[in-house]
Amino acid sequence: MNQEAVSLDRLPVTALKGVGDRLAEKLAKLGLHSVQDVLFHLPLRYLDRTRVTPIGALQPNVNAVIEGEIRAADIVYGRRRSLVCRLQDGSGTITLRFFHFSAAQKQRLTPGTRLRCFGESRRGASGLEFYHPEYESLDEAPALEQRLTPVYPATEGLTQLRMRSLATQALVWLERQAPAELLPEELRRELHQVPLAEALRYLHAPPRDADVHQLLEGEHPYQQRLAFEELLAHHLSLLMLRQQTQAEGAPPIVPDTRLERRFLESLPFELTGAQQRVHREILADLAKASPMLRMVQGDVGSGKTLVAAMAALAAVASGYQVAIMAPTEILAEQHRNNFGAWLAPLDIELGWLTGRLTPAKRRAQLERLASGEAQVVVGTHALFQQDVTFANLGLVVIDEQHRFGVHQRLELRQKGSHGGRRPHQLIMTATPIPRTLAMSAYADLDTSTIDELPPGRTPVTTVVISEQRRPEVIERVSRACEQGRQAYWVCTLIEESETLAAQAAEVSAENLREALPQLRVGLVHGRLKAKEKEQMMAAFKAGEVDLLVATTVIEVGVDVPNASLMIIENPERLGLAQLHQLRGRVGRGAEASHCVLLYGSPLSRQGRERLGVMRDTSDGFVIAERDLQLRGPGEVLGTRQTGDMQFKIADLERDAPLLPRVQKGAQQLLQTHPGLCQSIIERWLGENRRYLRV
Ligand code: ADP
Ligand code: MG
Numbered sequence: 001m002n003q004e005a006v007s008l009d010r011l012p013v014t015a016l017k018g019v020g021d022r023l024a025e026k027l028a029k030l031g032l033h034s035v036q037d038v039l040f041h042l043p044l045r046y047l048d049r050t051r052v053t054p055i056g057a058l059q060p061n062v063n064a065v066i067e068g069e070i071r072a073a074d075i076v077y078g079r080r081r082s083l084v085c086r087l088q089d090g091s092g093t094i095t096l097r098f099f100h101f102s103a104a105q106k107q108r109l110t111p112g113t114r115l116r117c118f119g120e121s122r123r124g125a126s127g128l129e130f131y132h133p134e135y136e137s138l139d140e141a142p143a144l145e146q147r148l149t150p151v152y153p154a155t156e157g158l159t160q161l162r163m164r165s166l167a168t169q170a171l172v173w174l175e176r177q178a179p180a181e182l183l184p185e186e187l188r189r190e191l192h193q194v195p196l197a198e199a200l201r202y203l204h205a206p207p208r209d210a211d212v213h214q215l216l217e218g219e220h221p222y223q224q225r226l227a228f229e230e231l232l233a234h235h236l237s238l239l240m241l242r243q244q245t246q247a248e249g250a251p252p253i254v255p256d257t258r259l260e261r262r263f264l265e266s267l268p269f270e271l272t273g274a275q276q277r278v279h280r281e282i283l284a285d286l287a288k289a290s291p292m293l294r295m296v297q298g299d300v301g302s303g304k305t306l307v308a309a310m311a312a313l314a315a316v317a318s319g320y321q322v323a324i325m326a327p328t329e330i331l332a333e334q335h336r337n338n339f340g341a342w343l344a345p346l347d348i349e350l351g352w353l354t355g356r357l358t359p360a361k362r363r364a365q366l367e368r369l370a371s372g373e374a375q376v377v378v379g380t381h382a383l384f385q386q387d388v389t390f391a392n393l394g395l396v397v398i399d400e401q402h403r404f405g406v407h408q409r410l411e412l413r414q415k416g417s418h419g420g421r422r423p424h425q426l427i428m429t430a431t432p433i434p435r436t437l438a439m440s441a442y443a444d445l446d447t448s449t450i451d452e453l454p455p456g457r458t459p460v461t462t463v464v465i466s467e468q469r470r471p472e473v474i475e476r477v478s479r480a481c482e483q484g485r486q487a488y489w490v491c492t493l494i495e496e497s498e499t500l501a502a503q504a505a506e507v508s509a510e511n512l513r514e515a516l517p518q519l520r521v522g523l524v525h526g527r528l529k530a531k532e533k534e535q536m537m538a539a540f541k542a543g544e545v546d547l548l549v550a551t552t553v554i555e556v557g558v559d560v561p562n563a564s565l566m567i568i569e570n571p572e573r574l575g576l577a578q579l580h581q582l583r584g585r586v587g588r589g590a591e592a593s594h595c596v597l598l599y600g601s602p603l604s605r606q607g608r609e610r611l612g613v614m615r616d617t618s619d620g621f622v623i624a625e626r627d628l629q630l631r632g633p634g635e636v637l638g639t640r641q642t643g644d645m646q647f648k649i650a651d652l653e654r655d656a657p658l659l660p661r662v663q664k665g666a667q668q669l670l671q672t673h674p675g676l677c678q679s680i681i682e683r684w685l686g687e688n689r690r691y692l693r694v
Pocket of ligand 2: 304305399430
């Protein structure tokens with residue numbers, strides 16, 4: 001093979017000297033397959049071996065080069081036998097300590113020997129010490145390093161020395177055959193971006209005067225250059241996906257104003273201004289001949305369901321079917337009830353499909369979907385299994401999208417496709433997504449925000465109370481229920497195990513029944529049969545249960561206005577967004593509502609801070625931003641989402657300031673250089689570019 005001609009992303013790591021199959025396997029664990037991968041595998045930090053620090057000026061816990069003369073060398077028998085040398089220069093003395101040493105070493109390290117050492121200073125028994133420093137004789141007059149020494153992310157069996165050697169070799173390849181520069185010059189200039197090869201060269205071997213602090217923080221312009229390109233790749237992949245989707249036709253949907261009016265007149269309330277505005281935005285999309293890709297964000301209780309129902313109404317009036325998908329059975333059930341109550345009076349036929357139907361019922365429902373008899377179908381993800389066919393699906397509504405990952409969401413989009421046309425897609429989420437994350441994870445979607453709650457809601461008062469005051473809290477539950485109100489008692493677990501969570505909830509329910517014999521205590525968790533859950537929720541809604549003990553299955557959507565008190569046990573285990581969701585279950589009626597965060601003590605400082613945020617604000621957007629600051633994007637988007645959002649170099653939080661430029665650059669590039677876009681995606685998302693599986 002003529003390696004010269006092969007581009008570096010096709011050149012396997014085994015092309016580097018010293019890399020055999022075994023080493024290649026280890027490198028693969030780090031995601032390093034090609035020489036280009038090695039080039040893009042950037043140092044985590046750097047060591048400065050370019051200058052000598054006077055011993056007297058050493059600080060503890062720093063890496064440094066020192067030079068001096070050995071004044072004493074002794075074997076010390078403490079808890080462990082060690083060789084202890086005292087090294088002195090004009091400014092001070094330091095101890096070098098070796099726990100393992102050979103006879104030859106001991107021979108060499110004798111008083112009078114002049115050494116250069118490199119190591120990390122620590123506080124030891126005799127002041128500052130270096131344990132096992134690297135050293136060399138000063139008499140051989142070695143030259144100091146000219147550049148900073150990189151430290152790479154490595155894995156077991158891969159030494160830094162090895163990693164450095166690979167990087168050095170990869171840099172030689174870079175000189176022969178630099179990876180293509182994929183950012184057009186005009187874009188680079190406009191964004192003040194350096195060429196790719198220059199950035200790579202610099203980052204693997206920065207000059208001694210480089211700004212080390214900036215490098216450590218990942219904020220060096222050359223690092224930012226790469227982060228920018230990576231963010232751009234992710235962004236482009238979503239935009240291209242959007243483009244492909246939109247290139248397909250969609251059923252044009254026009255609302256039936258008479259039907260709409262009849263519907264609105266049947267409601268006991270008026271739409272809020274925000275609901276009206278978002279509804280108009282949706283209608284404008286639906287009227288187009290390309291599929292809508294819109295996300296509706298709105299805080300818990302802002303009335304998203306109604307907006308979805310209005311969109312469904314328009315689709316049905318235009319002769320199309322609507323699929324409404326919820327992430328849980330409970331929520332699907334609730335939508336079924338709501339949509340049933342709203343749409344049945346308008347003679348609209350409802351379908352119902354979840355994974356728990358009996359085979360016979362399932363078959364019957366499938367027939368109704370395939371024939372077009374069912375006009376609006378509510379269900380869980382069972383709606384999009386292989387054997388489900390629709391007669392003429394025009395609109396897909398996905399509720400509480402944050403429960404689904406990005407992949408899942410994109411996959412669903414494919415499945416609704418029918419006869420070369422794609423249904424419009426409406427995605428609803430109650431978890432306000434920090435703007436920076438939204439820009440990255442949802443670049444393929446337009447966004448509407450319902451930023452107003454229906455009138456008459458009283459804000460929920462939140463208190464943070466230690467577990468030690470449980471009896472008081474129980475007393476409080478008792479009082480609330482005696483006044484005819486209802487309460488939730490939510491049990492949380494660290495692990496997402498339904499079985500364990502169910503057990504914990506069972507124990508709590510038992511204890512509460514004992515403590516509150518006068519109350520009707522119900523229990524709902526993920527291990528119950530759908531029927532049982534349904535019955536329990538119905539009983540709670542009907543006021544036949546005073547206190548509902550639950551796991552976080554009630555997190556999303558559940559709507560019982562008379563419930564005005566919520567106790568959350570061990571809230572410190574949950575993310576803020578999830579707590580916000582849970583708390584949104586109360587405060588839905590006119591009654592003043594309360595939420596008690598019953599934490600297990602002692603609470604960590606961060607835990608206290610987080611619960612403090614919950615106490616101080618009920619604004620979902622503020623909470624989302626704080627959550628992002630406190631936990632980072634991976635946690636905020638949820639594990640299901642992070643699989644999709646893994647970056648090699650970029651860090652959404654740190655690099656957030658780049659995002660507006662990424663967004664702008666992506667749009668520009670898509671227009672002017674579609675071919676380059678493909679290559680950028682290829683470079684950064686490579687094999688994992690599941691986004692693009694269209
Ligand atoms: P979410 O946005 O959390 O999904 P829902 O759609 O479940 O909120 O609505 C919460 C509650 O508010 C429901 O009981 C719903 O009927 C009611 N609601 C929706 N819109 C309005 C409105 N404009 N005025 C009064 N109540 C409303
Ligand atoms: Mg909802």
